[in-house]
Amino acid sequence: MKTIIRLFGCGLILAIFSMFSNESTAREKPGNPNIIIIYADDLGYGDLSTYGGTIPSPGIQRIADAGIMFTDFYVSAPVCTPSRYGLLTSRYPQRSLHNLTGALMPGDEGHIDKTTKILPQYLKDFGYSTALFGKWHLGNSKPEYLPCYYGFDKFVGHTHGCIDFFTHVYGSLGHDWYEDCQPLYEGGYATDLITKHAIDYLSSLDGQSPYFVYMSYNAPHYGKSDPANLPANTVVLQEGERQGVNYANTLQAPENYIERFAGVEDIYRRYYSAMVSNLDDNIAKLLDYLEKSNQLDNTIVWFISDNGGYSETNFKHASNGVLKGQKASLNEGGIRIPSALCWGKNIKPGQVISQPAANIDVLPTFLELIKPERAEKVNLADGVSLVPLILGNKSIDRDLFWKYRGNKAYRQGDWKLLDDKLFNLSDDISEENDLSKVRPDIYKELNEKWEKKEKEIEQTRQKTQEKVTCAEGKNKQLFPEMPGMVSYTYRNSFSKSIALTLDTLQELGIKDMEFSNLFGETALAIRKMLDERGMFCSSFGVSYNDLVTKTEEVGNNAKALGAKYVRVASIPHNQPFTLELAQKAVEDFNKTGKLLKEKFGLTFCYHNHGFEFYPYNGGTLFDYMVEQTNPDYVSFEIDILWTFLPGQDPAALINKYGDRFKLMHLKDLKKGVERGSLSGKTDKENDVALGSGQLDIPAILKAAKKAGIKHYYIEDESSSYSKQVPETIRYLNSLKY
Structure with missing residues (x-):
């Protein structure tokens, strides 16, 4: 060959x-x-x-x-x-x-x-x-x-898979450069x-x-640049958007390397050659170090x-x-x-x-x-x-x-099977001459070997998966992940110092945040503080009024925070909550949810607050809202306390609507508090550490896992939150299937 x-x-x-x-x-x-x-x-x-x-x-x-x-x-x-x-x-x-x-x-x-x-x-x-x-x-x-x-x-x-070589971002998704797994x-x-x-x-x-x-x-x-912030010495191959992330695929190199290839007429080849040349020089620099330090x-x-x-x-x-x-x-x-x-x-x-x-x-x-x-x-x-x-x-x-x-290939000696073709690479390295009809014996042999290997790989993979699943199931944690935190839990602390409060949460192991207030800071400033601590904001909570009247601002702030979800936690109303209010909410949610999805790549979620469970047409007004909103643009965040307190079963509701629920607020209701209230109100001191109240947390979490809920946030509105949050975390870690 x-x-x-x-x-x-x-x-x-x-x-x-x-x-x-x-x-x-x-x-x-x-x-x-x-x-x-x-x-x-x-x-x-x-x-x-x-x-x-x-x-x-x-x-x-x-x-x-x-x-x-x-x-x-x-x-x-x-x-x-x-x-x-x-x-x-x-x-x-x-x-x-x-x-x-x-x-x-x-x-x-x-x-x-x-x-x-x-x-x-x-x-x-x-x-x-x-x-x-x-x-x-x-x-x-x-x-x-x-x-x-x-x-x-x-x-x-x-x-x-790639980043901007100068700014170290992955498109508009943001910073992706780490030391020891910290930004x-x-x-x-x-x-x-x-x-x-x-x-x-x-x-x-x-x-x-x-x-x-x-x-x-x-x-x-190629680099993955933010098209809104392209650095110098960059040439764009393609711009696009994927799942709300804007990006520009770019070729980038230091200026002196671009000048080194000034004679290359094609600009894309010129920049690429500069990148390769820089890579080669860095390899030479490494070899020089090894040689000078007598390690080579x-x-x-x-x-x-x-x-x-x-x-x-x-x-x-x-x-x-x-x-x-x-x-x-x-x-x-x-x-x-x-x-x-x-x-x-x-x-x-x-x-x-x-x-x-x-x-x-x-x-x-x-x-x-x-x-x-x-x-x-x-x-x-x-x-x-x-x-x-x-x-x-x-x-x-x-x-x-x-x-x-869906394509397959197999090499044996000089012979190569490629889908339905056969090549002899010893004299056809460019794979131009299909020999499957000339040497049907080899074509058949390589096909059979490929199929045998594929079968062995799949059978072994399945057996390995079964062993892993079985081993995990013997002592499998029900909730192995660290939950997120709703900023409202630490609202008083955040009002004094966002940075110090994030430090406190970081010490608890919290990384995932749902911010429902910017606490006087800009979204970008909060994002920077999160990045510095290896934390992130997955959901941004806003008022109903801001959602409807300031949708663009909401979307921009959510993107700046790095959030994937925008959440509204209540609907303005005087008691009782009515069908007309539910209909108006459905109209507003469908409209704003569509805009947030199509323009910002964000998913809108409505958070139930108890009053939505007024009876209606054999079900409740919450059922009406789920059924009438467009699932392409409207999802839900289930607050399990505000589902349980009005008399509903959170696990049953999750099983009923499955993946319409994307987010969850983890809360428990103090023992002895009477259920059935549709007011959407209760004493904040009725919030207790998970596992110490009335809710069947394991059943709820099993339903949530089955439904594929993406983010779980601790919310504790009580004055005892600093004591109860660690208790909640320990309880979640203790749960087994």
């Missing part, structure tokens, strides 16, 4: 991993090597001069010259998230238990299951210090899905900052134990790209060379990537290896190099150790499997 140099498309891995010139020498050397993986993002197979491309890459060339350049290196998927899953777990992404088969987007709940052990956790078992600098993109919908909870001692970078605000170009933080970290180590550093650069993936000989450096580049869309700013297809394709241009590896003087320089290998092989390779006797006992499902190939240039018998968006 022709020797071709390529880079991983959506990500580039540079792993610095000390290697020996032969297998026996490697195992005899005392102490374990340091490991650095450099994972580039959306780097094209034909971009780098190392692989015959037009963008000079002397930094990456140093790695190839000092060790090995792979010509047939693959990734487990043609997009970011599943490629990273494959790298860190040694598994095909179809084995993931939480939907990591495609690129995660804001709001997605996908993550690595806690029972799945990943690369840094394995290495910590061998005494390694571990760090991630750059892109995570393996789950951020809950704090416990961030890299700090998966074996990384240190983390500086971003959690979404970090600093200036600088993201690629430069990743390298700076990595070198600072390496300089801080005492040298007594080996280290693993995962340098997950976002470059040269005992450090394994492995450079990989996470998938192919955009060679066909987005103005074709990347190049995959002779390869057909691009990112998100199972053609070679989507999954075959550049990769190079060196280990100082411990590995023979100038090697070119053309045998198929993949990112799922990285973990088992490290394990065999570090502890070969233990590596044999670890079941990594799909990856194989490349030690014989790397240290002895011995061939490895292995096939490769892909499944993505």
Whole structure:
């Protein structure tokens, strides 16, 4: 097969991993090597001069010259998230238990299951210090899905798939730059900052134990800028809106790098080349540090790209060379990537290896190099150790499997099955000549192997899921998450100092806020205070009058806060609440809910307050409001006290209306208080800690989980809230199924 140099498309891995010139020498050397993986993002197979491309890459060339350049290196998927899953777990992404088969987007709940052990956790078992600098993109919908909870001692970078390289935001969604899972605000170009933080970290180590550093650069993936705040040295590929988030996909680079490619006529290629060149210089800077600090000989450096580049869309700013297809394709241009590896003087320089290998092989390779006797006992499902190939240039018998968006691929030797076609890559690397009719025997064999592998993966995944579910169910918490807080609970404290009150809530572990007052501050100022504490506002409560008469202002404030929901907690009325008032509310809610959804991407919720349960037509006026409002524009927040006090069953109401309820106020009613009042009023001291009152909290929470309620907020209107809130949290933590 022709020797071709390529880079991983959506990500580039540079792993610095000390290697020996032969297998026996490697195992005899005392102490374990340091490991650095450099994972580039959306780097094209034909971009780098190392692989015959037009963008000079002397930094990456140093790695190839000092060790090995792979010509047939693959990734487990043609997009970011599943490629990273494959790298860190040694598994095909179809084995993931939480939907990591495609690129995660804001709001997605996908993550690595806690029972799945990943690369840094394995290495910590061998005494390694571990760090991630750059892109995570393996789950951020809950704090416990961030890299700090998966074996990384240190983390500086971003959690979404891409960010603005200068302002570090994800479009209008806001700030996405962290240190140790807390927001970090600093200036600088993201690629430069990743390298700076990595070198600072390496300089801080005492040298007594080996280290693993995962340098997950976002470059040269496009940035995700806020179209309302585009920085200089930015060119826009596309603008759009998704689930209320406005964004501009951008190419961005420091000015001196753009000037370096002034001769490139196509502006998109010019900016992209500048980004790649900056990345290469940062890799060279890292290598210089390792060399000057005498670490290069005992450090394994492995450079990989996470998938192919955009060679066909987005103005074709990347190049995959002779390869057909691009990112998100199972053609070679989507999954075959550049990769190079060196280990100082411990590995023979100038090697070119053309045998198929993949990112799922990285973990088992490290394990065999570090502890070969233990590596044999670890079941990594799909990856194989490349030690014989790397240290002895011995061939490895292995096939490769892909499944993505209904497409399939399978490589065996030089043969590749791609959907209903068959190619011989030894003389058709561009996948132009379908040989399925010429070699029906091979076509049938590869189809059967693909189907067998798919079946095995799915059966194993299901069994694993059943085991995890069974184990969790034996002692499963009913409410494992930390609830949010309604600002009204701490209204007096917030009126004195928002910052100090947030500090108090942070100490309790509260992160999710529902603000029903701005307390004299701007929404942006509150958002900044939240970001600084790793907190967020998911819901913004306003008055009925403000909703109707100041809808635009409400929407702007909610977006500034970072909220996804706008909530109204009552309807102005004189007793009793009437059908006419309910009809007017329905009209107003449908109208304003539509505007909030279509213009701001916000979901409107009405919060019941007890008086809505007047009888009407065999049900109640609350039933009328639910049935008459448009579910596309109007949802509900159930206040369980203000459901129970009027004589209703909160669990039954949730079961009745299911996902119309998006939010919940967690409250309990003092024992002995008589039910049946439709006034919407009760003494505030009737609010008690959850579990000490009249409500059946476990039954309510089980119904809420089934309905898929998104956010739960503690609301305690009593003067004893500072004592009762911790009691409520402890009670929730104690509940079991």
